[in-house]
Amino acid sequence: MYGEFRVKLTSFDQATVTKIFTDAYQNKLPGAYARSAYKNGNSVSEGEFCAGYHTNDSLFLVYMMESDRLKVYVETVNKKDLGLMKATINRYFEQVTDLFKKHRLAWSKPEATITLEECPVYGFVKTKKDRFKDIWEIQKEKLFILSGSYYRPIRKLLRLIFKVCHLHPLKIRKPCL
């Protein structure tokens, strides 16, 4: 499982971009490349990246710019956790865009992709009955919250119904404020 995010930069001077990353993350490109999946394949060499950074659980590599597009490769040590990958992409994306903001480098059109390779995906299909059940649960929740806060007549009406039916008084959930 690998991640990638891309942004369009209005100013795309490669030297400036490389300097911004090197100043912020020191020269961690060789270490990050050596830990990445790219090191075995010889498909993309270290020279085709302009910066990199790694921690114990993840890394990122910044590709040399292609026209006005900056692309960042993201890899996590745990290759099975999709949630972790999403969180890591978001964390690095925030760091990188904060860096651009600090250097007054305008960016736009953010995009991200996660490549699922040899990563099992589990899921289930909801039946019509399940979907109705979900809708009922949501609506029931809304009704009780509303009746406890703004719609006192509904609460009164419900109490009356329960009284008439000789049921226990309805415990109305307190509104979430």
Place this chain on the structure above:
Amino acid sequence: MSSTSTQNTEALFVDQLTSKLTENKSLEVEQESRDNGADIVVKDSHSGKRIFIEFKDAGQYGELPISSILSINDQVKRIATTDTFILITFSTISNFLSKKLKELNVTAFSKPSVDDVLNKVQVALSA
């Protein structure tokens, strides 16, 4: 193009391509070959030449990530030098990735027609 619609397009494309390939009786067509990791494998029963066809989806945003090269590289390493590897995507391919695919001798098609791929298969088998 959303991921689901891309998958539908891919499934339809695979069906059409497979049915047209199987019209040629000298070709053996295998779908989702797990041994070689390709989606379709076409083998010429006379010459023994094989064509591996792989589909890749870039998801919602439509550009195949550069890291796709990692798995393609693994797949290409597993096949013989006489075999041909074709990549088909309904997303776009960046210039950088396109260059890397050429280095691996991978023929990449972005949003091709079934006939484009059929022509390429015929050319590769006759070469």
